[in-house]
Amino acid sequence: MLDFHHTWPYERVANDIYFEECPFCHESPVLIPIKKEAVENAFEGIRTHIVMPCCHEKIVVASMDQDYVWATRVLR
Numbered sequence: 001m002l003d004f005h006h007t008w009p010y011e012r013v014a015n016d017i018y019f020e021e022c023p024f025c026h027e028s029p030v031l032i033p034i035k036k037e038a039v040e041n042a043f044e045g046i047r048t049h050i051v052m053p054c055c056h057e058k059i060v061v062a063s064m065d066q067d068y069v070w071a072t073r074v075l076r
């Protein structure tokens with residue numbers, strides 16, 4: 001079961017996804033390299049992954065909602 005510790009908030013500006021702060025290296029803000037289709041799939045619960053451009057940490061995204069990325073690993 002994923003709980004709140006697996007979430008990280010994001011901001012959407014047009015089709016770009018940003019993290020206000022990287023959960024790993026605390027760079028801010030970070031433009032997330034994720035395709036629009038992958039975001040749409042994540043909203044359907046189809047897994048995708050993100051490699052953070054700042055520190056190259058990998059996040060396996062289990063799903064996304066309007067406010068949060070839900071990762072398979074603990075982010076906080």
Ligand SMILES: [Zn+2]
Pocket residue numbers: 022023024025026027052053054055056057
């Ligand atoms: Zn980082």
